[in-house]
Amino acid sequence: xxxxxxxxxxxxxxxxxxxxxxxxxAKQFLKSIAxxxxxxxxxxxxxxxxxxxPDPEFALNRPRFKGASILxxxxxxxxxxxxxxAVWAIQQAGFAxxxxxxxxxxxxxxxxxxxxxxxxxxxxxLPAIELSEQEVEDIFRAVxxxxxxxxxxxxxxxxxxxxLTKERPYPFEIDPAVKERLLGGLDDIGLTLKEDAAIxxxxxxxxxxxx
Amino acid sequence: xxKTLFEKVWDRHVVARFPGGGTLIYIDRHLIHEVTSxxxxxxxRLGGRKVRRPDLTFATMDHNVPTDDRLNIKDPISRxxxxxxxxxxxxxxxxxxxxxxxxxxxxxxxxxxxGLTLPGTTVVCGDSHTSTHGAxxxxxxxxxxxxxxxxxxxxxxxxxxxxxxxxxxxxRAAAPVSAKDLILKLIxxxxxxxxxxxxxxxxxxxxxxxSMESRMTMCNxxxxxxxxxxxxxxxxxxxxxxxxxxxxxxxxxAAFDKALSFWKTLPSDPGAAFDRxxxxxxxxxxxxxxxxTSPGMVTDVDARVPDPGAVPGYNRTDVEGALKYMxxxxxxxxxxxxxxxxxxxxxxxxxIEDLRGAAAVFKGRRVAKGVRVLVVPGSxxxxxQAESEGLDRIFREAGAEWRQSGCSxxxxxxxxxLSPQERCASTSNRNFEGRxxxxxxxxxxxxxxxxxxAVTGHFVDxxxxxxxxx
Numbered sequence: 164x165x166x167x168x169x170x171x172x173x174x175x176x177x178x179x180x181x182x183x184x185x186x187x188x189a190k191q192f193l194k195s196i197a198x199x200x201x202x203x204x205x206x207x208x209x210x211x212x213x214x215x216x217p218d219p220e221f222a223l224n225r226p227r228f229k230g231a232s233i234l235x236x237x238x239x240x241x242x243x244x245x246x247x248x249a250v251w252a253i254q255q256a257g258f259a260x261x262x263x264x265x266x267x268x269x270x271x272x273x274x275x276x277x278x279x280x281x282x283x284x285x286x287x288x289l290p291a292i293e294l295s296e297q298e299v300e301d302i303f304r305a306v307x308x309x310x311x312x313x314x315x316x317x318x319x320x321x322x323x324x325x326x327l328t329k330e331r332p333y334p335f336e337i338d339p340a341v342k343e344r345l346l347g348g349l350d351d352i353g354l355t356l357k358e359d360a361a362i363x364x365x366x367x368x369x370x371x372x373x374x
Numbered sequence: 375x376x377k378t379l380f381e382k383v384w385d386r387h388v389v390a391r392f393p394g395g396g397t398l399i400y401i402d403r404h405l406i407h408e409v410t411s412x413x414x415x416x417x418x419r420l421g422g423r424k425v426r427r428p429d430l431t432f433a434t435m436d437h438n439v440p441t442d443d444r445l446n447i448k449d450p451i452s453r454x455x456x457x458x459x460x461x462x463x464x465x466x467x468x469x470x471x472x473x474x475x476x477x478x479x480x481x482x483x484x485x486x487x488x489g490l491t492l493p494g495t496t497v498v499c500g501d502s503h504t505s506t507h508g509a510x511x512x513x514x515x516x517x518x519x520x521x522x523x524x525x526x527x528x529x530x531x532x533x534x535x536x537x538x539x540x541x542x543x544x545x546r547a548a549a550p551v552s553a554k555d556l557i558l559k560l561i562x563x564x565x566x567x568x569x570x571x572x573x574x575x576x577x578x579x580x581x582x583x584x585s586m587e588s589r590m591t592m593c594n595x596x597x598x599x600x601x602x603x604x605x606x607x608x609x610x611x612x613x614x615x616x617x618x619x620x621x622x623x624x625x626x627x628a629a630f631d632k633a634l635s636f637w638k639t640l641p642s643d644p645g646a647a648f649d650r651x652x653x654x655x656x657x658x659x660x661x662x663x664x665x666x667t668s669p670g671m672v673t674d675v676d677a678r679v680p681d682p683g684a685v686p687g688y689n690r691t692d693v694e695g696a697l698k699y700m701x702x703x704x705x706x707x708x709x710x711x712x713x714x715x716x717x718x719x720x721x722x723x724x725x726i727e728d729l730r731g732a733a734a735v736f737k738g739r740r741v742a743k744g745v746r747v748l749v750v751p752g753s754x755x756x757x758x759q760a761e762s763e764g765l766d767r768i769f770r771e772a773g774a775e776w777r778q779s780g781c782s783x784x785x786x787x788x789x790x791x792l793s794p795q796e797r798c799a800s801t802s803n804r805n806f807e808g809r810x811x812x813x814x815x816x817x818x819x820x821x822x823x824x825x826x827x828a829v830t831g832h833f834v835d836x837x838x839x840x841x842x843x844x
Binding site for chain 1: 383386387389390392394395396398400402403409410412413416421423430437438449451452454455458492493494495496500501502512516517518519520521523524527528529530532534565566567568570571597600602625629632633636650668687688689691692695785786787794804806807808809812813
């Protein structure tokens with residue numbers, strides 16, 4: 164896996180909550196047996212109108228967001244299907260990080276990303292960064308008001324920085340184990356195989372019919 | 375220490391704890407299908423790795439499979455994906471239930487049918503609806519393709535321990551209210567991210583009263599609330615299901631007795647602590663119908679399409695977008711919504727009991743004029759059982775199409791698809807935009823509700839439905 168340390172790029176905002184993986188990469192593109200070639204199909208149904216032409220209203224089609232590499236959306240991004248193709252499509256369309264807000268719901272914290280999507284993202288060195296609703300709202304407003312607004316996602320310092328005239332930093336939290344794996348570009352399977360002796364010992368005492 | 379069902383299963387599967395955090399857990403069953411596995415096998419090949427436990431790995435083909443002429447896959451890309459799975463299974467020594475196998479079917483239907491799904495075990499599959507298997511008191515979770523490769527290579531999965539969320543359904547759900555209605559009600563209450571980070575345990579009188587088929591429907595849709603998994607404590611209903619024949623992979627005789635005494639230790643200890651709890655009175659739950667493009671956009675059948683500003687958990691813009699996509703006007707009674715198509719099947723509602731429920735409604739009635747109805751059994755086993763009971767004849771005589779087993783119109787990867795604006799009453803699990811075909815409009819309901827919609831051409835409240843359509 165390629166390590167992720169820091170990325171600076173153009174920010175695009177997608178003003179939708181519950182963006183599901185069926186929208187990110189539609190089922191007709193899941194028939195491929197390859198890991199590549201998904202980029203052009205990202206958000207296919209939202210990008211194209213019924214006649215197949217690009218929908219100029221869709222955020223990612225707007226000329227001002229051409230070349231964007233940081234995607235900011237609303238809560239519960241990546242819900243639904245477990246398809247890892249969604250992460251591959253996002254990366255292959257040029258994105259290096261995704262940001263979504265956690266939500267406070269009557270004292271309960273609702274995570275910004277769906278579980279399986281977040282796992283898939285980290286496995287592919289695509290940081291899925293969670294900020295507060297207010298912080299994400301700030302970013303939406305700043306992007307709307309500022310042409311060509313760039314941001315930096317820095318994993319080492321755990322900070323998203325908006326490059327406004329006066330830079331605006333947003334610290335974020337991340338599981339230390341995930342951070343270490345991302346920074347080191349560590350091979351997950353390789354790490355587990357280091358536990359080979361433990362796995363073999365476990366198997367000796369474990370009946371898979373009894374669990 | 376008092377433990378929950380989930381904690382008991384989790385603790386038995388801890389292989390190692392990583393110094394930086396995270397736990398390595400052991401996987402007892404790995405189920406594979408054609409869509410999310412090709413890149414995983416390719417990864418193994420590139421890394422020069424083998425499948426560690428081919429004896430614990432089982433494959434089938436379901437997503438791409440045509441449900442009419444099933445052995446004749448016309449789409450060359452679909453065919454290539456199916457052929458790739460065959461090749462990979464052969465190369466890596468994985469047992470495959472292919473299209474010629476009499477046990478082929480949707481991966482989450484055939485696992486339990488064959489006795490692969492057992493209480494207290496861990497099950498993974500590169501498919502979000504793996505939560506289905508939790509109905510047996512199994513910790514079963516959907517994973518991505520990198521994780522599929524990980525489990526193939528190591529039989530283990532690094533995990534962060536999820537939190538626990540007990541949902542108690544008190545009272546009894548009165549027929550025709552089904553497990554589908556109970557789970558849709560829950561998703562409507564907690565939202566599609568309300569379970570994120572948690573494992574649900576479904577409990578209470580209404581859950582105890584459910585058959586295994588219904589419990590699977592309930593656990594199946596745990597992921598639609600964002601949960602990592604959903605579990606139900608095993609009881610006599612579970613044991614009887616596993617003991618039923620033929621379940622070739624389930625323990626038998628002395629092994630069954632040994633397993634049984636273990637299974638009885640699995641239910642959550644009285645007083646065990648959960649991170650979150652919720653109680654729902656099942657006797658007050660009405661048949662549910664989704665009206666939007668997220669499973670949480672759901673309401674009672676006798677309610678109306680809501681006002682965009684009055685939907686808890688969704689902001690106005692999202693609801694307006696959903697209603698525009700669905701072609702619905704706020705204030706419209708749900709029972710006034712006319713449908714074009716009905717889909718009965720999927721890993722949510724493609725089991726024998728679901729088909730019996732639908733057939734009971736179809737019996738002696740006719741599908742409404744202009745309505746297309748697809749009935750797709752979840753597996754070849756379900757198909758044979760249904761035909762032996764004469765259910766196929768009831769469907770055909772009513773004017774429905776009786777098909778072969780597969781995922782079909784739940785995700786429309788095969789030729790079974792909706793056209794733009796086509797409106798469907800579906801027993802599947804997701805009403806996402808375009809899920810059943812670009813521009814298609816999906817309403818999630820139970821099999822009985824779907825069948826009633828098929829014969830009347832619109833949704834009806836089964837509790838008060840009069841025989842006006844005979």
